[in-house]
Amino acid sequence: MGHTLVEKIIGNKVGHEVKPGDIVTVDVDWCMIDDIMVPFAVQKFEEMGFKEVAKPDSVVLIYDHFLPATQVDDSRHFRAGDEFAEKYGITRVHRTDGICHQLMTEAGYVKPGDISFGTDSHTVTYGCVGAFATGIGYTEMAGILGTGQLWIKVPETIRIEIDGTLPGNVTSKDIILKIIGDLTAAGATYQAIEFAGSTVDAMSVASRMTMSNMSVEAGAKCGLFAPDEKTCDYCKIPYDDSIKALTPDGDASYSKILRYRAEDFVPVCACPSLVDNIKPVSDLKGTKVNQVFLGSCTNGRLEDLRAAATILKGKHVAPYVNMIVTPASRKIYREALADGTLEILSDAGAIITTPGCGLCCGRGGGILTDDEVVVATNNRNFLGRMGTSKVKIFLASPVTAAATAIAGEIVEG
Amino acid sequence: MSRIWKLGNDIDTDIILPTEYLAFETVTEMKPYAFSPLRPELASSIQPGDMIVAGNNFGCGSSREQAPEVVKALGISCIVAKSFARIFFRNAINNGLLLIEQPDLYDEVNEGEEAEVIPGKEIIVNGKSYPIASLPDNLTEILEAGGLVKAMRKRNGLD
Numbered sequence: 001m002g003h004t005l006v007e008k009i010i011g012n013k014v015g016h017e018v019k020p021g022d023i024v025t026v027d028v029d030w031c032m033i034d035d036i037m038v039p040f041a042v043q044k045f046e047e048m049g050f051k052e053v054a055k056p057d058s059v060v061l062i063y064d065h066f067l068p069a070t071q072v073d074d075s076r077h078f079r080a081g082d083e084f085a086e087k088y089g090i091t092r093v094h095r096t097d098g099i100c101h102q103l104m105t106e107a108g109y110v111k112p113g114d115i116s117f118g119t120d121s122h123t124v125t126y127g128c129v130g131a132f133a134t135g136i137g138y139t140e141m142a143g144i145l146g147t148g149q150l151w152i153k154v155p156e157t158i159r160i161e162i163d164g165t166l167p168g169n170v171t172s173k174d175i176i177l178k179i180i181g182d183l184t185a186a187g188a189t190y191q192a193i194e195f196a197g198s199t200v201d202a203m204s205v206a207s208r209m210t211m212s213n214m215s216v217e218a219g220a221k222c223g224l225f226a227p228d229e230k231t232c233d234y235c236k237i238p239y240d241d242s243i244k245a246l247t248p249d250g251d252a253s254y255s256k257i258l259r260y261r262a263e264d265f266v267p268v269c270a271c272p273s274l275v276d277n278i279k280p281v282s283d284l285k286g287t288k289v290n291q292v293f294l295g296s297c298t299n300g301r302l303e304d305l306r307a308a309a310t311i312l313k314g315k316h317v318a319p320y321v322n323m324i325v326t327p328a329s330r331k332i333y334r335e336a337l338a339d340g341t342l343e344i345l346s347d348a349g350a351i352i353t354t355p356g357c358g359l360c361c362g363r364g365g366g367i368l369t370d371d372e373v374v375v376a377t378n379n380r381n382f383l384g385r386m387g388t389s390k391v392k393i394f395l396a397s398p399v400t401a402a403a404t405a406i407a408g409e410i411v412e413g
Numbered sequence: 414m415s416r417i418w419k420l421g422n423d424i425d426t427d428i429i430l431p432t433e434y435l436a437f438e439t440v441t442e443m444k445p446y447a448f449s450p451l452r453p454e455l456a457s458s459i460q461p462g463d464m465i466v467a468g469n470n471f472g473c474g475s476s477r478e479q480a481p482e483v484v485k486a487l488g489i490s491c492i493v494a495k496s497f498a499r500i501f502f503r504n505a506i507n508n509g510l511l512l513i514e515q516p517d518l519y520d521e522v523n524e525g526e527e528a529e530v531i532p533g534k535e536i537i538v539n540g541k542s543y544p545i546a547s548l549p550d551n552l553t554e555i556l557e558a559g560g561l562v563k564a565m566r567k568r569n570g571l572d
Contacts, residue, residue, distance in 0.1 A: 048565035137478030137504035186470035382427040384450035
């Protein structure tokens, strides 16, 4: 019997074949700790009685949710991280560089076949390069800091095959939202998702990131793409036999296989307040909006900003709409500045904010109040996520978001 | 006996503890805001020893461990749900909070009723027994140690 991609990645690490249900202890290649969780992880690490960090070079601290700080005491988290890094010889500390899940691959850390854990659920994003990556709590992170290892249960795999050419106004965001709607918010719990097919092969790594990122919204443990030449270009590594081996076997066993035709997809939104409450954008036409948010680790990349700029060029957002654009990283911010994308967005009336998590986690600028409506390109529309529990959050693609900003109501791009 | 508080499906971690309260230094400060987006009165009504009964996918969403910590700090003795989200499940066990998957209880009991929980065996409500499974050995060890911190302290020769 052959192996799925996640079985190959884990099997390579532990040095023997694994099957779903096996409980194995793995050596961890990368630990990502974000600013919200730093003080808690440090506290647990010290309570556990460790004297040193097992592999300081595997640890990356990233300050993103709280930068720039908006509440008194937030900066305490940066100090806790800096002191911990200084004390235990951790040199990889990012402040003001962007969102953790963008940086972990963009800055050259996570590569195909690696095993990564992070203190944030969207750690699954690194599956875009064929790495096993998932979110954990700060207590488990403290344990990894001390031991360099963690136990995991080898998951079953759901395979999702998408073939064909997408309609022009459909992006990978629409695909993953549709899949979450079909699987439901718990449909992939404890399982890996493996994406494949000609549509996926034709996608940029950035578009794949969006889908890996939101795998967790169906409950998945990871959302994987087999690495290809594009992945290797992005990771700046050779496309050699070790990479080619990270391909699922034709006779691998799956818990479920879903097949889609790319031509059947339409622009969709996740409607309040569940990620699996998916409706076609055309059904929501006429829904007035107060704000549009373009950003986050889901859709704050250069191709997302460019897609919005293409629609907004020479136009203006509706007079009663605040449009907030938050590039996912400093690198993206500078690239979008250099190629004129930010100028177009600014001319159209958008606010360009500092790179980071921004509004997505309800901490950055743009909080809303009762009965207000926001169309946002991030990954969660939970109650109270962007202000009061009566704010209505619709999740959409950058294309839908840009068209909606101009119209002042939800429309297709 | 434990008094039942009943919640629905997909109780996410933003409901259990919203982001704006995550940076409080202690769980004691976070406690009053538990479940506030959904039921602002709940945190002050829960008494130590009470239990939560919920539907599918309890604890979905973010990896914030403050969520199970705050539930434990409220004195909740266990959560019985049809299913749990993966990260919440690990975080709860690592904090010594007992989680039990049971497919039928949620549909058959009411808030305010009393339940008797016999770990690894059954839950009894209104005289009816609902069978429950045992946890895997590695999780039972963590739970019995009182959580992962205590298990690691033992490993490091401190306790």
